[in-house]
Amino acid sequence: MKRTKVVDVLQLRDFGAIVNVKGWVRTHRSSKAVDFIALNDGSTINNVQIVVDPSKVDDNLLKQITTGSCISVVGALVESQGQGQTVEIQADEIEIYGLCGNDYPMQKKGQSFEYMRQFAHLRLRTNTFGAVMRIRHNMAMAIHTYFHEHGYFYFHTPLITASDCEGAGQMFQVTTKNLYDLKKNEDGKIDYSDDFFGKQTSLTVSGQLEGELGATALGAIYTFGPTFRAENSNTPRHLAEFWMIEPEVAFMNLEELMDLEEDFIKYCVKWALDNCKDDLAFLNKMIDKGLIERLEGILKSEFVRLPYTEGIRILQEAIQKGKKFEFPCQWGDDLASEHERYLVEEYFKKPVIMTNYPKAIKAFYMKIDEEESGYNGKSGQTVQGTDVLFPQIGEIIGGSVREENYDKLMGEIQARNIPMKDMSWYLDTRKYGSCPHAGFGLGFERLILFVTGMQNIRDVIPFPRTPNNAEF
Template sequence: MERIGRTKIVDLLKRADFGAKVNIKGWVRTRRGSKKVSFIALNDGSTINNVQVVVDLAGFDEEMLKKITTGACLSVNGILVESMGQGQNAEIQASEIEVLGVCDNTYPLQKKGHTLEFLREIAHLRPRTNTFGAIFRIRHNMAYAIHKYFHDRGFFYFHTPLITGSDAEGAGEMFQVTTLDLDNVAKDENGKVDYKEDFFGKETNLTVSGQLEGELAATALGSIYTFGPTFRAENSNTPRHLAEFWMVEPEVAFNDNNDNIELAEDFIKYCIQWALDNCLDDLKFLEEHFDKGLLERLQNVVGVEFKRATYTEGVKVLEEAVAAGHKFEFPVYWGADLASEHERYLVEVHYKRPVIMTDYPKEIKAFYMKLNEDGKTVRGMDVLFPKIGEIIGGSERETDYETLKKRVEDNNIPMSDMWWYLDTRKYGSCPHSGFGLGFERLLLFITGMSNIRDVIPFPRTPNNADF
């Protein structure tokens, strides 16, 4: 086979130098034709679009042609010609074909449609489908957009540990990390696990957040962000929860909560606009097959100012809705932690735009959030989105040493885990704020998918750690 430099299909389809010799490599999506000619749809993952390869059967070995089945991997040399069919400008008139990898007839991704539930069972193959090719290209673009947004604004990417001795949220639902022999666990004189025998000499877990360490960095570097995997051992099988997921967490010295709100709105609009500007083919495919109003919803979010509302105002709206006959599954009262149905009502029904909710009761928020003057609420802020509910959660952080120490004690967090965090409030403390964006929540909104397991390559959920 003549050696010709490979052209990616995404680039090939933009070319108009018809008559040029080209090489493409990819996987067969479909093959159709007659006794004289075959039409092969080839895709290499660089775009949602296939390129059509036209094969004059008379010029090729019959045994080789039998190997060209759905899923087979090919290298094709040919001439770039103008396409006579609809949908694309260029196709390839094949001159040489090499089968790089045959595909067994048990290949599960045949031309018929497959349910998303079935594709989760073959997560090692689902990236080859149009749907998941689109989702994972968008996922890449969103990761790139996040890094670009912060880099262009002078933030530093800070790597916080995945293994930690503290629980940032006080949730207690963490995965333990240990090298102890679980068949013969070392015990101390009181019959409790002797962590002195463990690798780190203390109990350690997989992190639920990089925020606490991120705060330390912000008080040295000014503006930082973390972007990495986080873990929750929450036994939840809802379409909105994963045991392993990615978090984006900026932290900024000298920002108060109003600055924090402005950053959050600007940041998330930037990400959505990036998707509209750079992922349009994939978004159009997902809109056609999964979410008919996707593009309009994305454009609406970018083009509208988010509503600012306090928690107290939001609860009043919800209580009035209940009084008018609206049914919620979960009760509404001041002091309740709002459920997704409450958040979506505020966004989709009442305000009809994304909402940034502030000033939550201190009892339902994390210990590190700065207390307001009323002593009852904290300077927290959540960004609430249509279809999703909460997509960002953040706050201005408590900077007073004694106040923070009391909050740690009130939440029964062991002081031995928090001494280093409290130290920063003794040594040149400054106002600072930050937030966390669940990366997969953002992807749910941008792709229009309904289950969070479908926007991460290999979902980790209760009783599921395959692949």
Template structure:
């Protein structure tokens, strides 16, 4: 018999129909008169109930079916007499694909998320992580659909690069050299002439610079792929391997860029509210009681557009009024921490904020400077619970100014010759932003740790599975 997914079986009203469902046991309740098996195949947060007459089955086989076991069930779809479901299956034949011993790590009891990270290969089967990763899928679909519908082209940028887009230096090196027999030059530096690429290369921290090349040819592009940062950061907001969405657009100014950022992220949140209702309701009940309300408010409210200088004034006034921060507010020129960003969003404005016009010293070299020569046209989106969720800017299109900025920061101009060519040959105004995919999922699901919204997290001292 052809298999019916649980999500489809639960919506079927063809009662009396013979049906086949397959999946993993969420729970098994037994009595002399009847057994109830809750079965889930990952297609939905909801289980389908299998009603079993114990006298019609081998008692030892029934007893062996515990939480986590995998079953193939033939039965009859009937209208449910119990609460919580509209349909159920009267089991006629059960084939056990795989039993689950008593040491199964995902038993039906309260497990901490920290505990479940040790079993990332098994935690996927739980209700919470099933909900999270179905939402993650939907967010990926929403991202592609948004950009496709708005005339953007999906542009693939390299994962292996010889340049550091951020100028930070925290990159994972890629090499085929024998680390036990490294050749060095007269200055003691490693000689890369025999390496695979003939030069020092690393895993990318961003596809932005190559994305800008695409925008100056195709008009509007977006990247969506993995990026890597070798920061030794053990925080709930950092990963060593994560996914980034980075659109780049020609002929866009700062106001238009902020419009794009706001429209894009509202579209994604609204997609989740529309297409992930069951999973969001589950997470709203189990993880964050205000989750759906928060998501709805983001869609409805217009984002505040806040110059950095005004934001600093607000934080300084808060301190003067007795508000204490873990990281001190040191005045204009400081780099805001997550707690500062969240104060502005959650307490002062009570809505998302797009902060603009940051001091040049705390932003990347490629951002366009304002006429004051002190600030850059950054456009960062700050969200409740997350802080910065989007980092964007208008890019400097003037060749001379960009070269001067690279030199002033002690960066190697020759490493960016290909990037500078876009300013040398037919330069145009342009801008873009980067959205950390996992931070978006963190916000949409209400989860508290970014390690719980990616299937197999890569963090310092952790590369399991």
């Protein structure tokens, strides 16, 4: 008999029809007169209740069915007599696919998320992680749909690269060399001539630089793929392997970039509210009681557009009035999450797009403000960068107008001692038909954190990669 998914069974009103459902047992309650089994197959946060007359089913079989067991049920769809459900299934036949012993780690009891991370291969079967993963899927669909509808092309950038986009040097090296017998040159440095690519290569930290090449040919592109950073950080906001969305657009200026950032993220939030109602309701009840209200607030808000210099003034004024911050915030400092969240959650009480950062704390490719006043009113000290700051998260998007002038870009590369051997192909876009362009990067997991209300980024990706953790 053809299986019907639980999400579809719960919508049926064809009472009396015989249906077949298959899934994993959430709970099993027994009595002499009747057994109740809550069954879930991952298609929805909601379970379908299986009502079993013990006289119709082998008693030994029923006793074996515990939380986590996988079963198939054939029975009649009937109107439910209980609260919280419209339909249930009166079982005629039960087949066990896989039993689950009492040592099953995901028993129905209050386990911490830290405990469940030890069982990332099994935690996906829980209500919370099922909800998070369905929302993650929906956010991926929203991203592709948004850019497709707006005329962007999905552009695949390499995972293996010889350049360091961010200039931080925190990259995972890719090599086929024998690490126990490294060939070195006369200077004592590792000789990569016999390596697979003939040079030192790493896993990418960003697809932006290659994405710019796509924008200068196709007009508007976006990348969406995994990126890697060997940053020895154990905070709830950092992963070593994560996914990034990076649009790049030719002929876009700063105002248009901020418009894109705001419109895009509101589209994703609205998609979640429209398409993930049951999962969001569950997370709102169990994880974060202010979740749905906060999401709806994003759609109602007009994002504040705040120059960095003005943001520093607000923060220093708050300090003068007694506000305590762990980290300093002088002009020229890279703002900490606590500063960003103060501006968003306490001062403006809405999302903020911070602009015109000091060039010293931003990447070499950002366009310098020739007219914008920076520290002490001097021009040329800031860049046309944008960070979108969100409640609960801090920075969720980082973007900028890119420097399209060859000489100015070359000046920054030389001033920062960036090796020219890695930059020749990138500079060609400024030599041959250069154009104004802009783009941003959104960490996918940070978006999922915000949309789900989860508190740790390790809980919004199926198998987190962090320092000393590469399990499964």
